Amino acid sequence: MFKRTIGVDMGTARTRLWSSDVPESILDEASCIAVDTRSETVVAVGDEAAQMQGRVGAHLTTVWPVRQGEVVDPAAAKALLRHLVSSRSSRVTSVFPASVMIATPSMATAVGREFFSFAAGAVGTREVVSIAQPLAAGIGAGVPIADASGAFVLQLGAGVVEAAAVSLGSVVAHRSGVFGGNWLLERLQRDVEKAYGIRVSLDDVRILLHTCTTFIPKKEHIFPLFGQDRHTGEPKQVEVSSSIFTTTLASWLDLCAKQLQELLMAVPTQLVSDSMNKGVLLSGGLAHIPGVSEALATAAGVPMSVVDEPGTAVIHGVQTAVTHLDEFKKSVMYQSDE
Structure with a gap:
């Protein structure tokens, strides 16, 4: 039986999507739609919509449905995903309901995850499963997160910065801040x-x-x-x-360092030892800035390293997890949002 799977990382600035319909590539577009206010119709999505911001007439408005890690416009989020998924689907595959995995911030409440799941429902889902973004970033970076030894991830997103400790396939502790x-x-x-x-x-x-x-x-x-x-x-x-x-950069570094230090004080001693031995993994778009890992290592007093392809580490992790969904659902990190 044909099994259709879709992975989504819907962030404040970018939405990345992987689909078994086109498994060889990842769609990466701005988390934006453009709406004609006269007819209430979507006229553009993704990068095309973002380029219209500030450049079009009053009858067109651009909407960014995710802000600081929260879905603030569920209808717009649903429209965005519907258009992105349809661009990756054929007439044949689109009739099959999909199993969807969507990455959400660790700080997301049950209600917050429901909004992400509502958006994912636009694609005709069989089921929706959520995964914490730092956990997905760790998977995408190739970390053996099912090990008992801890892995630490600092996800530098556009809306949210999250520090998380991962052990035995779950987020043991996390700290989040809206200074992305x-x-x-x-x-x-x-x-x-x-x-x-x-x-x-x-x-x-x-x-x-x-x-x-x-x-x-x-x-x-x-x-x-x-x-x-x-x-x-x-x-x-x-x-x-x-x-x-x-x-400004020094202030931002200080916020990130304090967040990480708060996390280290909240986890068991052995995990702190793991962080010093293996270092903290940096992911997210801000990890591309030259010298950021060295500066954060100095500020926080913990070794740091930037993962390969930090901007897409989360969606690569989602792709890996959703293609092994049955195994994922048997693990302690599984959380259904049906």
């Missing part, structure tokens, strides 16, 4: 306006974050940036130095 990539972008945006007197878009700041920003000491980057003069509104170009972000 979007939190950082908003503060970097204010740094630019304060230092250079121009208003710039978050899209430009996002490019700045991943091309100009660095945690490597004494390494300065210069980046040309266009914006509007905050007093006159006239177009203005400036040369932005990465040095203006030092205070």
Whole structure:
């Protein structure tokens, strides 16, 4: 009997989807839809919708259904997944109900997981199973998480930063905070306006974050940036130095380090020993920033390393777990959201 499986990592900024319909690749799109307010119809999804933000007329609005790790617009989340899954389905396979696994933040409540499950219901599901994002990231990184020895993951997402201890295939303890990539972008945006007197878009700041920003000491980057003069509104170009972000980046590092230290104080002594021996794994989009693992290791006093493909570690873990769903459901990490 044909068995259809789908894995989903619906984050604040990006939604990644794997389907047995197209098993050789992962779909990676912005967690955004564009809606025509006159007809209440979806006109674009994913990256195409995100590119419309701030560039279209009043009759079109862009909706980001996930914020800080929570589904804030269930209908929009459902529409997004419906369109993404349909783009990966054939007329033949789409008639089969799917077993869906969706990654959720460790901090998600039962109600929060229900909202994610509601969104997943858009694809014609047989069942919905949730998995904690840090746990999925560990699986995606190839960690033998069924071992008794502990593994520590620091998931640096766009909405949420989560530190988690994983042992015997389950999240033993976790700490979460809403100081992810979007939190950082908003503060970097204010740094630019304060230092250079121009208003710039978050899209430009996002490019700045991943091309100009660095945690490597004494390494300065210069980046040309266009914006509007905050007093006159006239177009203005400036040369932005990465040095203006030092205070903001230090504050963010401090928050991450404190979160990890709180986690280490909450777990058994043997797991703390495991963290020192094996180090903490960094995953998520912010793990791409040069020097971040070294800076966090210094701030937290714990060895760090960035996993391969940190931005997609979660969906790779979901893919692995959902393709072995029967085994997953027999493990202690299984949690049904039917």
